[in-house]
Amino acid sequence: MIIVMNKDATEQQLDAVVRKIKEFGLDANISKGTERTVIGAIGDERKLDQELFEALPGVEQSMHIVKPYKIVAREWHKENSIIDIKGVPLGGNQIQIIAGPCSVETEQQMEEAAKFVKEANCRLMRGGAFKPRTSPYTFQGKGVEGLDLFRKAADKEGLPIVTELMDVRMLDTFLEYDVDVIQIGTRNMQNFDLLKEVGKINKPVILKRGMSATISEWLMSAEYIAAGGNHNIIFCERGIRTFETYYRNVLDVTAIPVLKKETHLPVIVDPSHAGGKAWMVASLSRAAIAAGADGLLVEMHPNPCEAWCDADQALNPGELKSLMGELKGIAEVIGRSI
């Protein structure tokens, strides 16, 4: 950690900072510049809180120079981690497209959806049984009944399933239905109690980026899960909140190369929630794969106009199929398969 003293800091103030550093068992390196004195704390700076020093008189600012995340950091684990999802590898050379409807509606809808997912050559299926909705007055998902419908429909086609967990009290039920990948939604990226709980099991977890979470906060949320013992974490970029109102969110493609540099864990993208309109999905999907994403989480509905929620963002089965063709081409250009 670097601590910068302000121009008029006294020797006494400097001493107090050095004393504080030593209290935590670290050493101090003092460098007197022409305008400022800078103190470097030598040792494991993760023990030090930035605010502790900024509260001391004479301190202008303090800065961590070491990244606060460790288990998820590529710095300490150079090779890509490949997550095994019932035999389907995520994070390796092969790109995975996870497709399915926004929400579980009926048995027929799920069976059709599963069939179309399979036909499009996708290897994993998504679907929501518990839906985080802005309004208490709108459809909140089919709940456990939805989990059941989803599990059965996917099993018929041999597809592992991905679904969102919102309430920590439902975790046992998720394990009972043997949900293959647990999704933590954007609104729960910093629901630390939920993170701690999924950190204790060994199911793969998709951790969606908070709507306005920084890269660093996102990595720290993954570190919460990892610190509990579960290293099967998949990052999912789903668009960030900005000033732009034409589209729901701005898909942050830059996050893809940045995460691939910072972490060894897989990175996927949700092009459906990002833009919020079906007609944007193909463009955003191609961009994500071209930028280096390891997979996608795409909404497809057998009959989008009849979908119970987010009707305007789901692809129809034909669109998914044709998108898969384009993505295959792009994957090959960058030396990957799909």
Place this chain on the structure above:
Amino acid sequence: MIIVMNKDATEQQLDAVVRKIKEFGLDANISKGTERTVIGAIGDERKLDQELFEALPGVEQSMHIVKPYKIVAREWHKENSIIDIKGVPLGGNQIQIIAGPCSVETEQQMEEAAKFVKEANCRLMRGGAFKPRTSPYTFQGKGVEGLDLFRKAADKEGLPIVTELMDVRMLDTFLEYDVDVIQIGTRNMQNFDLLKEVGKINKPVILKRGMSATISEWLMSAEYIAAGGNHNIIFCERGIRTFETYYRNVLDVTAIPVLKKETHLPVIVDPSHAGGKAWMVASLSRAAIAAGADGLLVEMHPNPCEAWCDADQALNPGELKSLMGELKGIAEVIGRSI
């Protein structure tokens, strides 16, 4: 709801929209302009989902014209709601300053803190037993032991207590310790399961604004609580996330008059977390009260330099006292007391 057809929309597409509106039991008013046809849905539009229409061919956009919140809306409840907190009124003419440390540390710290809160003429006390921390490796709060220390120290001075609930499974413990006001933190503003649970009890709830939540989303989160039956809701503006990096968050004072217009419920402000530095707190506190806030949630620590977290943002007891004097003056200018 207003549905705007695009320039080249056909009669058939128009008919399909009208049919959909009627399916939901509403009527349609068609207005053909020079460049666009606009359809108005007449009836209770809260039943209609915007996305449902935007998924239909020929539709350019659809817009709600009625606000989606009802119980919390001033439109349906003209007078200010005054929340009673063990005899202390919040939301009326008298302004309430809720003060106390960021986190519960020791018995001595809490007893001193309570004494100073009382001495400064504040009527309510804050303190955190469960802390949402970005890193899994930093101090996470004293937990239940902290609740106990807090309850006892506050009781000695006769102060009702405000503390944050993060995990739905801790609600019973909060009731057991008779927490007077339950705070829902910024990261949980859209933790819908938690909102539903605090909606079932009758304790006052402080609902902090999500770091990047819109006014409308915030009101809808309050509506979740209210829909469960608990109308004792207090909004707390605590700064929003923007591009600015000099300070932690931008205190959104505009939200104060806007909320006072949109809802009958009290609105308070947390100037400590907004700016993130003790030297900004007096300025921001005065601004909040001048703008019309019903109260503040301020961090005060008996000895800020020794605080276990957020050391750089707590006022010391003398600063709190002097701030109270300024706030009293401003309150009088706008016809209120403190």
Place this chain on the structure above:
Amino acid sequence: MIIVMNKDATEQQLDAVVRKIKEFGLDANISKGTERTVIGAIGDERKLDQELFEALPGVEQSMHIVKPYKIVAREWHKENSIIDIKGVPLGGNQIQIIAGPCSVETEQQMEEAAKFVKEANCRLMRGGAFKPRTSPYTFQGKGVEGLDLFRKAADKEGLPIVTELMDVRMLDTFLEYDVDVIQIGTRNMQNFDLLKEVGKINKPVILKRGMSATISEWLMSAEYIAAGGNHNIIFCERGIRTFETYYRNVLDVTAIPVLKKETHLPVIVDPSHAGGKAWMVASLSRAAIAAGADGLLVEMHPNPCEAWCDADQALNPGELKSLMGELKGIAEVIGRSI
């Protein structure tokens, strides 16, 4: 335009709105809903100012339903516009990569740069003679001397040149040096006097998006140029400002399909300024082309470590060449050439 009255609006207030609409020569359609009365203004609503109505008593809100831009809108001009830059087409099937250094430094640097641009099979060259710098104390560009060096170096290789105009008083000099494409930088997107002036000439203009400009404001800035008579406008997405601090800006790929839908004019992307680091450029470039961009504006320097500004974001000649190979592959997948 749609005008929504508030719940308690009186008949008199309604009449005043209708009168105002008629004053501007439009007709009014009144639709009384269950909770709100909505007035539609029938006629050319571009004559009406939204604020005019929101100032009237009883009005809750007013909304334009027609887009405010016309000349640049695809609605009125279905085919793609192809801009001819000294024989190089931009906006058609062939994708154009515009490469070159951030700033003109020396004769040798520019000659080498031009040679490498040519060798990489790019058909247009970029370079800055006038640099908008945050600090008055840093290198501000070589000015007119830089223009001269650039023109000569590019002419040797037969490359049309792209360079930024900041000051309206330099326009004649730009014409004198026969600058092939005039770039309007992000900080000048709403420098309306500058837009009006480049609207009077017939040179192609690259209009960079303002750092926090909405799509609609951006289109309106282009409309300023177009309204003056110059329809040779190229949009350039260059990243937007958000809360994220890991990278300089967030490349908004969603803007690409959205602009291609809203306007018939070409859309290019600047991956170098967006991310701000050379190691991100290949990823972002591939994403941009995959999303449907018509071209790129890429920084390449013969020797990046020695560059006078933005040294950390320029590709070296080898990296540019290798990127061109990847882009060619992606272009083919989506049926385009490069």
Place this chain on the structure above:
Amino acid sequence: MIIVMNKDATEQQLDAVVRKIKEFGLDANISKGTERTVIGAIGDERKLDQELFEALPGVEQSMHIVKPYKIVAREWHKENSIIDIKGVPLGGNQIQIIAGPCSVETEQQMEEAAKFVKEANCRLMRGGAFKPRTSPYTFQGKGVEGLDLFRKAADKEGLPIVTELMDVRMLDTFLEYDVDVIQIGTRNMQNFDLLKEVGKINKPVILKRGMSATISEWLMSAEYIAAGGNHNIIFCERGIRTFETYYRNVLDVTAIPVLKKETHLPVIVDPSHAGGKAWMVASLSRAAIAAGADGLLVEMHPNPCEAWCDADQALNPGELKSLMGELKGIAEVIGRSI
């Protein structure tokens, strides 16, 4: 400047950084920590470009530790600067409220406006002759004729005038009409050529904050003016762009104490453009003065409903008068006059 090497940096890479520092005439202090080596550059770091170092192999990041602004910094000029505007002091104990219409419309409107400004005890008048409008098709201001009307109306009441300069070519005309304070609008905060020109004259300049400008960029834009020799600079906070759509911009009150700490120059606030609605203005004005602003720039129109632009944000004369009363009270509470 601090340069942090990455974990695997070699001795050679370290040497190259030290060499680069010495090339610029500074010294290097090397501090080897347990995980990272940090190099401090000792000397005038304003000569060093951050990017120069981040382009070197083995460098993880580099950070300035000294602020890049100097003339405008309070660090080098402890006392408040008081700007004299034809005898009216701005930046001292007395707060100045600058009032007037958004745009100059007619002789009668301006004469009435001036009379009401005077009657409300304001000492300075604002009004726009050149208007930056998003659309080329809306009213662009009366231009030079407007300047003339404004000058005459204000002279009758003995009020110095404040008006916006957009085009550098109009500066001579502004001097001819002896405009007392030149306003640089939000869209021109980084129009560096314009800043350089107003830096050469000795008229007071109001520098509005760019809609998404950081505090640091804003101070640097002022430094551009100051570096030219004109130190009569007044900062004007006018709201920043965020994700919130309920109001036009978010008034950033935190910027007030922050600027008062960073610079010795006066800081005023424009509550009218920030919120965009007349009903928000009183709240925001009180907040601004309570937070420590030296003045306000407020829109007042003799007859808001008839205003030619921004009709919904102007106060009427009665509202201005009543606001002045409240502000006087708040000013007294914090030991100032109005």
